Amino acid sequence: MPRLMLSNELWSKLKKILLQHAIYNKPDLRITVEGMLYRMRVGCPWRDLPSAFGEWNSVYKRFNAWSAAGKWLNIFKALLVDPDFEWVFLDGSYAKAHQHSAGAASDQSEAIGKSRAGNTSKIHLAVDAYGLPIAFEITGGEINDCTAAPQLVAQLPSAEVIIADKGYDSESIRQQIKAQGAR
Template sequence: ATGKWLKVFKELVAQPDMEWVFIDGSYAKAHQHSAGAASGNDEAIGKSRAGNTSKIHLAVDAHGLPIEFEITGGQINDCTQAPALIAKLPEAEAIVADKGYDSERVRQQVEQQGAKAVIPRKRNSVKGNADLDRGLYRNRHLVENAFAQLKHYRAVSSRFDKLKRNYESVVAMACAFLWLPM
C-alpha cells in the first residue's frame, strides 16, 4: 500500500473475518478522457465489449466487507488475476468464487494455502460439481452486494482518472467507507 487512502483502508481492515472469503470481478466503464495518460505505464484501462473499461477484482470477508482488491484492464480474465488476489489471503478458511475462477491452478493454490475451494466447475467439465458446498456458495451474494455498494460512488462506477494509482485510491476510499460504522 503506497497511497494514503490505501493505508487508511489497510488500517481499517486490521481484523477481518477470514472464515469465508468471497472473490469476484466487476467492470467499471472508463470515460473517454481517462484514456491516454502520458506516463507510458499500464494504467489498467482495457478494451472490452463495452469500450474502455477497468476491472475491479475484489475479495470480501464473511461479513461482506472488502479486504483486498486489484485493478486491471477490462479485458483481463478473472482466473488470471486470482493467484495474486488469493496470495494476499493466507488466513482464509474457505475461498468462494464463481465459474470465472474455475481452473485447476486456482484450486491448487487455494488448497496449498490450507483453504477450501468453493468454485463451481464449468458446464463442460469432466469432474462435475458433486463436491461443491452449495450452502456456502449461496452466500456469494455478499461480494455482489459489496460491488453494488461500491458503485454507489460515481467515481468508482465510472472511471474518470487517467492514472491507475489515482483510481486505486478512489476504490480504496470507497472500500474504507464501507468499513466505517454508519
C-alpha cells in the same frame, strides 16, 4: 448542502487514522474528505463537485496526492479491523472508463483496457464473511477473473473457505488455494 456520509462518531475514528498516516490536520479536512467520498459515491467529474466541499481543484489535488503517495491504500488497510476469514468471497466487476481516459503520458499502467463495453477497468475484490473488503486488484477490462486471481488469492491470509464464481474455475487456482490451506 449535499448529503454527507460521515457521522460525528465515524469521523472521530477516521480522523485518528488519517492523522496516523501523515495527513495534515487542516481546518477543512473533514469537508475535504466528505468531498472525496461524495465524488466517489456519485461518480461526478471533479469540476462538478458541489462548492459546499470547497474548491473542486483543491479537493482533487489532495485526493491525487494522497493516492500517489499510497496513503489511501494504507488507510484502507488500517480500516480492516478483525476480519472474519472463515469464508472469503471473490468476484470481479467492470467500471466503465470515460472515452478520453486512456492514453495518458505515463510509464505506469492505467488499468484501462478494451472490452465489449469499450474502455473499462475491472475491480477484482475479495471480501470477508461480513462482506467487508479485504483485498483487491484493479486491471484493464480485458483481463479475465482467472488471470487476476493468483495475485488476489496470494494477498489473502489464512482463509478457511474461498468462494468464487465460475470465472475463477481453473485447476491452478484450486491448487493455489489448497496450498494456502483453504478449501
